[in-house]
Amino acid sequence: MDKFTTVTGVAAPLPTINVDTDMIIPARFLKTIQRKGLGKNLFDAQRYKPDGTENPDFVLNKPAYRKAQILVAGPNFGCGSSREHAPWALQDFGIRVVIAPSFADIFYGNSFKNGILLIALPQEICDQLMDDAKKGANARLTVDLETQTITRPDGSVVKFDIDPFRREALIDGIDEIGLTEQKRVEIGAFEDKARAAQPWLWVPAR
Amino acid sequence: MATKPRTLFDKIWDSHLVEMQPDGTGLLYIDRHLVHEVTSPQAFEGLRVAHRKVHRPDATITVPDHNVPTSNRAGGIKDEESRIQVELLERNAKEFGLTYFGMDDIRQGIVHIIGPEQGLTQPGMTIVCGDSHTATHGAVGALAFGIGTSEVEHVLATQTLIQRRPKNMKVEVNGTLGLGVTPKDVILAIIGKIGIAGGTGHVIEYTGDVFRRMSMEGRMTVCNMSIEGGARAGLVAPDAITFDYLKGRPYAPKAGAWEQALAFWKTLPSDPGAHYDTTVSLDAATIVPLVTWGNKPEHVVPITGVIPNPDDEPDEERRNGMRRALDYMALKPGTKMTDIAVDHVFIGSCTNGRIEDFRAAAAVAKGRKVAPGVRAMAVPGSGLVKHQAEEEGLDKILLEAGFEWREPGCSMCLAMNDDKLKPGERCASTSNRNFEGRQGPGGRTHLVSPAMAVAAAIAGKLADVRQLG
Ligand code: SF4
16 A cells, blocks of 8 residues: 655545545446546546546546546545445555545544545534636645645645544555454454354364 | 433444454444455455355355346356356355255245244344445344445355444434325335435444334335435344244244344343434324435435426425426426326336235236336345245246246346346336446336335326226
């Protein structure tokens, strides 16, 4: 996973509430067996017309936002399915940060595991950042994870909170499975206890 | 010393904590891992690359469901990408030594149908699957939740997950349900009340006499849609109905172990006075047959109602959301729900693809005919559901009425196989999501109960099952 420190880039406005995972990446693109390559189908139904050509009205098709690295969105972003294809598609497109008043639980966890920083901020602040994002090529924000700040186009600074565990995981790019494997002894001890207490759970499922 | 009263959730969480980590997250032990073909290929690939094994093959079950065809199984899977995903699951199962219920196995079906059906899901367990409707298994009193592919890999490798403890929410429904009101209507009413983000950060426990009297199938329908209210998991405390359901199932504890398990399961229900962070109450008598009008499961109205007017919504973002939904659904405010014609009817999915759902459907369909021009599909949730329905003659009733009777799978719930709506087509569906394009690009979905789906098929438009003469 890419390490994360700061991102300076164009923020695209997506002022829609409840952006669901089917919207982020429709089910027919889940047939891939890889993590890469989903960026071209990010927001497919909005981004393309039924004949496959680009919909010029969709924000990510507008010249100023084609290389956006930041999304500013409405509340409950990422609701719906557990498909990690949603963050994979965002990441493959080049989105590194999503700012919204709130996020759905499973999507939240999935995003951090893929190097995407999700920042939840109060509605009024999101409204201001949404206004910033509407400035086209001037919609540049700097997101600094170390100092937990967003610098706006006018130079003013917004602080954000973040779970320390998630923050570290992003900054250090850690291998969570590797870390958990270091708990082998504790997991083994737990299993011995569990097997004695609930032996019926240890009958092979086959 | 008296211990603090705990909820069902607290008990399961506490007993599965391998350890609390200094940063406030917990390392949670997972008892059962269900795996399907769509969210697992990258996880198995990750294991291979890192030379890791599956930590507990005996606790892991694999089954293809999303991509499988629901007709002409013998012809194999025509779509190449779908076929590759299914074949890859089988290869991965072999390579890592996991149990696999293949397409030709009568036990194959939607992962959330077969878990309880096989007795693989039991009270007090922690259960995960790379699928947001894993909450279904909470109906047996298990803590069951959906995870992403990175977490699938983490569980495969370590049988644990790093999680932050969610909050407790109690949803209480007391009273008696009216005629024609089903578990599907109950959960749609709950989502209509709390909203699709109402349960975010919470595990919901469903309590009250409505759930106490509800069948296991009904409880599964309710728990299944917890995620549509934003909650990762939904729970119903195990009771005699649960134990009767599980007894004798292939993977349920056998004699000897059964008594031991039963004694443990009976300790699980929430203690009197246990703390819930949030409580929501509904009066059963106020719940009526419901139908969705928009593109989020919270967009519910009584079947006797009309399409709401966005102008009446004070919040601007919500108002825009409603307008967008009406635009997508090609509907106008004030239209009577019973005036909306449908092209398609779909009965199935992990929400309503169990035997009781087909019994309810057949009871309404008996002696009636699907309206001309409507395509109606019944897709059992598993091979065993299909078999049982056929034993009971439900397939004949549905076929005679003009329904198609198909092979088990996810089918038109998310349209990854050939079963999909064409752009602009409208469907009354017993599934769980009415998102834009969920049942096929441009397709329009109205969520309903199985009885109401049949009523719509017969009327050719959304219809009140209670009015069917
Ligand atoms: S039936 Fe639908 S909701 Fe259930 S697992 Fe399949 S695709 Fe997901």
